[in-house]
Amino acid sequence: MVSTQGAQTSTPCQQSLASYSGLSGLNVARQFQTSAVSRDIDQAAKYIGAGAATAGAAGSGAGIGTVFGSLCIAYARNPSLKQQIFSYAILGFALSEAMGLFCLMMAFLILLAL
Numbered sequence: 001m002v003s004t005q006g007a008q009t010s011t012p013c014q015q016s017l018a019s020y021s022g023l024s025g026l027n028v029a030r031q032f033q034t035s036a037v038s039r040d041i042d043q044a045a046k047y048i049g050a051g052a053a054t055a056g057a058a059g060s061g062a063g064i065g066t067v068f069g070s071l072c073i074a075y076a077r078n079p080s081l082k083q084q085i086f087s088y089a090i091l092g093f094a095l096s097e098a099m100g101l102f103c104l105m106m107a108f109l110i111l112l113a114l
Contacts, residue, residue, distance in 0.1 A: 046110055053107040060100025067092040 071089040075082060 046114060049110045050107040053103055053110060056103030057100045060096050060103070063096035063099070064093055067096060 067089055071085060074085045078085075
């Protein structure tokens with residue numbers, strides 16, 4: 001829509017807002033405003049979310065302990081399979097550690113990117 005005041009154009013959102021409110025010749029600009037209280041609540045929500053995301057690191061630690069505890073038990077039961085059992089243990093360690101690192105990455109993303 002071209003207004004009568006020159007070469008100014010407005011977006012479809014502004015056109016619908018202008019036609020709804022009766023402001024057909026005016027360009028309507030809206031800004032997103034936040035108060036100090038709203039920013040504080042957002043900051044607190046970030047900290048709570050980051051803390052909840054790092055709770056997965058405890059699960060990673062428990063998983064690593066379980067993997068190596070099972071490795072000791074399996075080696076005690078059958079020492080001849082030491083190499084195969086150890087390779088499975090390293091795979092379990094890597095997967096468990098990766099999940100812990102993903103939790104830590106999400107915590108940093110919540111704190112720094114949002």
